[in-house]
Amino acid sequence: MKLLHLDSSALGANSVSRQITAAIVEQQRRANPAVEVLRRDLDTDALPHLSSATFGNEAAAAESAAVLEEFLAADTVVIGAPMYNFAIPSALKAWIDRITVAGKTFRYTEAGPEGLVPDKTVIVAIAAGGDHAGQPTDFIEPYLRFIFGFLGVRALRFVRADGVSISPERRAAAIEAAMAGLREPLSRAA
Numbered sequence: 001m002k003l004l005h006l007d008s009s010a011l012g013a014n015s016v017s018r019q020i021t022a023a024i025v026e027q028q029r030r031a032n033p034a035v036e037v038l039r040r041d042l043d044t045d046a047l048p049h050l051s052s053a054t055f056g057n058e059a060a061a062a063e064s065a066a067v068l069e070e071f072l073a074a075d076t077v078v079i080g081a082p083m084y085n086f087a088i089p090s091a092l093k094a095w096i097d098r099i100t101v102a103g104k105t106f107r108y109t110e111a112g113p114e115g116l117v118p119d120k121t122v123i124v125a126i127a128a129g130g131d132h133a134g135q136p137t138d139f140i141e142p143y144l145r146f147i148f149g150f151l152g153v154r155a156l157r158f159v160r161a162d163g164v165s166i167s168p169e170r171r172a173a174a175i176e177a178a179m180a181g182l183r184e185p186l187s188r189a190a
């Protein structure tokens with residue numbers, strides 16, 4: 001079994017989402033000691049944004065293909081998704097732009113779009129300064145639900161820590177609640 005571990009927080013050791021993705025990966029390792037973990041840090045090893053400079057450039061095309069292959073090869077993908085300006089970090093969007101590829105992860109048919117990666121498990125750790133869960137101010141979870149659904153992913157789980165900038169107490173409580181949620185089977189953390 002292969003697990004792809006992605007982080008996109010720019011806050012390094014202070015990152016809440018990094019703390020939670022690390023716990024998720026640790027949990028997955030305990031559940032399956034043979035799991036092969038591949039790590040991609042989208043902050044320290046940032047992918048360039050898609051642009052005219054990346055289209056038609058051989059090295060950029062090779063990098064995009066490698067990123068896509070990593071995703072296709074993974075059984076489980078663990079993603080750290082901090083809220084920056086109400087949305088995912090652009091570093092994470094750059095990765096999504098590499099894995100959302102017609103003919104590889106989705107296709108358009110007469111009957112509408114069809115996702116081509118139904119058998120992956122995707123687990124997303126969201127961290128947000130304010131309280132946004134279920135609110136119209138959250139452009140992370142609805143967007144990621146849509147995009148991974150579009151790719152056909154059926155096992156999609158979210159683990160959230162909201163309100164972490166409100167006070168140190170709220171931050172600690174939100175992290176603790178997220179970690180407690182991990183102790184339950186992930187099928188109940190959706």
Ligand SMILES: Cc1cc2nc3c(=O)[nH]c(=O)nc-3n(C[C@H](O)[C@H](O)[C@H](O)COP(=O)(O)O)c2cc1C
Binds near residue numbers: 015018083128132165
């Ligand atoms: C550049 C930046 C933008 C942010 N924008 C928002 C925001 O729009 N809404 C919010 O609730 N919190 C916002 N925050 C707070 C973060 O969501 C919070 O610090 C969270 O812990 C980020 O996840 P991380 O610790 O894994 O980086 C922002 C933080 C930064 C650094």
